[in-house]
Amino acid sequence: xxxxxxxxxxxxxxxSKYQGNPLVEALPSSLTESEFTELMYVFKHFPDCFxxxxxxxxxxxxDDLKLVHIPTKEAYQLYxxxxxxxxKCYVKxxxxxxxxxxxxxxxxxxxxxxCKFDVEQPCEHVATAPSILVSGKAGIGKTVxxxxxxxxxxxxxxxxxxxxxxxxxxxxxxxxxxxxASRSRKALAHNFFNELERVVGCEIKxxxxxxxxxxxxxxxAMQTAAVVYNIGLIHIDEAQFVLNPSSNFxxxxxxxxxxxxxxxxxxxxxISTTDDALATFKSTENExxxxxxxxxxxxxxxxxxxxxxxxxxxxxxxxxEFFSAYFQPSIFENSEVNSNxxxxxxxxxxxxxxxxxxxxxxxxxxxxxSLSEKGKKLDCLKLLKQVYQTRxxxxxxxxxxxxxxYNVLSPxxxxxxxxxxxxNVAQLYSEAEAFTPKxxxxxxxEHHLKPAQSVERINExxxxxxxxxxxxxxxxx
Amino acid sequence: xxxxPTPLPDEHAVSIIYRWFQMTRFETLESFIQVNGCSSKxxxxxxxxxxxxxxxxxxLLSKYSLADFISKxxxxxxxxxxxxxxxxxxxxxxxxLKKLSTFKFSNALNVLQDKYWRYCPxxxxxxxxxxxxxxxxxxxxxxxxxxCNKHSVLLEELASCHVSLPPSNNLSILAxxxxxxxxxxxxGWVSELTxxxxxxxxxxxxxxxxxxxxxxxxxxKNPYQVQRxxxxxxxLAKRFNSSVYKRYFDWGKxxxxxxxxxxSGGLMHFLEPEKHFHPMFYLMLIDLFLTRDEFNLSLExxxxxxxxxxxxxxVVLPLDIRELVKASAA
Numbered sequence: 128x129x130x131x132x133x134x135x136x137x138x139x140x141x142x143s144k145y146q147g148n149p150l151v152e153a154l155p156s157s158l159t160e161s162e163f164t165e166l167m168y169v170f171k172h173f174p175d176c177f178x179x180x181x182x183x184x185x186x187x188x189x190d191d192l193k194l195v196h197i198p199t200k201e202a203y204q205l206y207x208x209x210x211x212x213x214x215k216c217y218v219k220x221x222x223x224x225x226x227x228x229x230x231x232x233x234x235x236x237x238x239x240x241x242c243k244f245d246v247e248q249p250c251e252h253v254a255t256a257p258s259i260l261v262s263g264k265a266g267i268g269k270t271v272x273x274x275x276x277x278x279x280x281x282x283x284x285x286x287x288x289x290x291x292x293x294x295x296x297x298x299x300x301x302x303x304x305x306x307x308a309s310r311s312r313k314a315l316a317h318n319f320f321n322e323l324e325r326v327v328g329c330e331i332k333x334x335x336x337x338x339x340x341x342x343x344x345x346x347x348a349m350q351t352a353a354v355v356y357n358i359g360l361i362h363i364d365e366a367q368f369v370l371n372p373s374s375n376f377x378x379x380x381x382x383x384x385x386x387x388x389x390x391x392x393x394x395x396x397x398i399s400t401t402d403d404a405l406a407t408f409k410s411t412e413n414e415x416x417x418x419x420x421x422x423x424x425x426x427x428x429x430x431x432x433x434x435x436x437x438x439x440x441x442x443x444x445x446x447x448e449f450f451s452a453y454f455q456p457s458i459f460e461n462s463e464v465n466s467n468x469x470x471x472x473x474x475x476x477x478x479x480x481x482x483x484x485x486x487x488x489x490x491x492x493x494x495x496x497s498l499s500e501k502g503k504k505l506d507c508l509k510l511l512k513q514v515y516q517t518r519x520x521x522x523x524x525x526x527x528x529x530x531x532x533y534n535v536l537s538p539x540x541x542x543x544x545x546x547x548x549x550x551n552v553a554q555l556y557s558e559a560e561a562f563t564p565k566x567x568x569x570x571x572x573e574h575h576l577k578p579a580q581s582v583e584r585i586n587e588x589x590x591x592x593x594x595x596x597x598x599x600x601x602x603x604x
Numbered sequence: 605x606x607x608x609p610t611p612l613p614d615e616h617a618v619s620i621i622y623r624w625f626q627m628t629r630f631e632t633l634e635s636f637i638q639v640n641g642c643s644s645k646x647x648x649x650x651x652x653x654x655x656x657x658x659x660x661x662x663x664l665l666s667k668y669s670l671a672d673f674i675s676k677x678x679x680x681x682x683x684x685x686x687x688x689x690x691x692x693x694x695x696x697x698x699x700x701l702k703k704l705s706t707f708k709f710s711n712a713l714n715v716l717q718d719k720y721w722r723y724c725p726x727x728x729x730x731x732x733x734x735x736x737x738x739x740x741x742x743x744x745x746x747x748x749x750x751x752c753n754k755h756s757v758l759l760e761e762l763a764s765c766h767v768s769l770p771p772s773n774n775l776s777i778l779a780x781x782x783x784x785x786x787x788x789x790x791x792g793w794v795s796e797l798t799x800x801x802x803x804x805x806x807x808x809x810x811x812x813x814x815x816x817x818x819x820x821x822x823x824x825k826n827p828y829q830v831q832r833x834x835x836x837x838x839x840l841a842k843r844f845n846s847s848v849y850k851r852y853f854d855w856g857k858x859x860x861x862x863x864x865x866x867x868s869g870g871l872m873h874f875l876e877p878e879k880h881f882h883p884m885f886y887l888m889l890i891d892l893f894l895t896r897d898e899f900n901l902s903l904e905x906x907x908x909x910x911x912x913x914x915x916x917x918x919v920v921l922p923l924d925i926r927e928l929v930k931a932s933a934a
Contacts, residue, residue, distance in 0.1 A: 222610065225732075225733065225735050226736060228735060228736030229736040229737070231627060232736070232737060235627050287666040287667060288666070292610075293611060293666075293667040293668070294610050295608065295610065295663055295666065296607060329606070333639065334606065334627075334628040334629065335628060335629050340629070351627060354627075355607050355627050
């Protein structure tokens, strides 16, 4: 992900508590909902000469569809929270304030003194910063959404002078890193410093970390670096790996540790995780596994907001926009594709999961275009199912699991639907499940809570199916 | 680029570097400096330039040119008061700074000089309150100052040959009127000298001192000259030994007849223009033996640089031998 760097451009603040703080004044002005929504939309329109393009060019255009983004209402909620928390926390960490210097000194003293990292030990002068929890099904687009929102802020702001005084500093507005790659505490620390080095663009790890540092020192070093580089917000992705640690994952950092790492020095955290990981808190399992009481963990997880990213549902204007962004009128005008049945089938097959819809739609369009070129008359629904069966073979099991709890119709509009349409929908579900192979043997311990490692993830890998083979099989029908 | 701390008002470069070091994993300042590719020590204010300052100057380049950085964040201008800048002519600034980083004043007194970083306890308390940290001020490191201008208290020193941030809870000692007057007198001399072209400062001063001692070329066979120089040495030793500045410079006790004043040419050795002694040494000689009027009078004559022993006509009355005897016996 490219790092955006800008020079500080200080803006007058209406509220007096934000005045005189270069870190707040340098933040971009907040966006209204309409400005934000306009900024978030990403369409990839096919060129007018799409039908005349070579096969490679067509595939290229179709690949670009992966970048399509339609913001939902949760996006602005999250943006508002991010903006408000970032600004609020910078107020407590004004680098020109005496208290911030004292905070930095006390943290760095602990770093030099080889103190033990104590999750309960309060950090001087700064109140605990908040956490924003973002949850949703795997592949629903949480990471993309959060990173797109964070991208509305420059990642690094370079200050040189503030109010006539030299103020030569870099402000790292946000950082995002993945817990999947941080399976141990040490890995987390090195992951953090590698990302910070990438963002600031120079080698800084040596200033904070020695080769044989203990975990305690690494955590103190992360805190010091967060203060020195004025980090505004940290996004921790794939947090299920710390929320739901397994016995094979003993050295994983715990949530209280992560919270202490950043929140206690006033850096707000966005934690994004799958719904499955949150199920831990509903169970009555032994609390010792999570290394903190559940109430404590839940309180820390979402001290500001819990934003749930929902699956797509039919009959919503946002899904229609999303659908039109893929199935563009230039190719699909007056096509069966625009029927409600096709949309419902697409949603049911993909269980409303963004990534699955994207992969299936792109594979479908590739085949549709290829067959159309040969002058075939197409049964779009049949083609969709066939493409699903071939292209989504490894996706099927996790999607099938999701489908059990997924209602393709928008919950708000469901009441208005006729019994007939509900019956049709039921049929679509059973058609989708028709691809499920019979289990070789019965699985046991279904009720057993799965550890983080085995939380099922939808493979987001590249296309592996040769489009020609699908076309060939269609022709044989 | 590394994140260097934002300089605080009147903060010395060494203090910024110390605060930078504080925010790192390094346990000693020396290891931090070494890792940054420098071998110089920052043990005393007379260390004119440390290569790490270059990195700091580079980080602040958007606001301060290198020249501005030197004058705002270091005391180089105080220490280069008597340095012959012609030695640096034609050299690039990098080469000059490299030379300065290894530069050492001649140790004529055979004692350690100028090894303490100074601070004002009152300023330290105020800084802690206002900025959340204490720090070393450029103004307090001025080699001829021992009184804080703002609080009129005596400057305290940090541990010998060691740099750190000042403690914030030390009690201060009020400066006496004579301390304040001494600072004012020396400041007056420095202003006077600063207005003189740099290449002439030392030559004029040494010439006037020779006129005062009435020895232009020392002849050890001339008993009159030998006696004059010995009396001058006695006065010099006495004034140095009772100097209020001694605590900052850690001079050993000077005794006439003992090294470095063990020969009657000791004083003459100090008055060699080619030698570079600590600037405080010259300032003390000036303060001991010259008046501002005499110096101003000498400025009316052009300097004849072809003969540095007799550049200007005699404008200073030589010390009367009877005065020297009286002063020496006092």
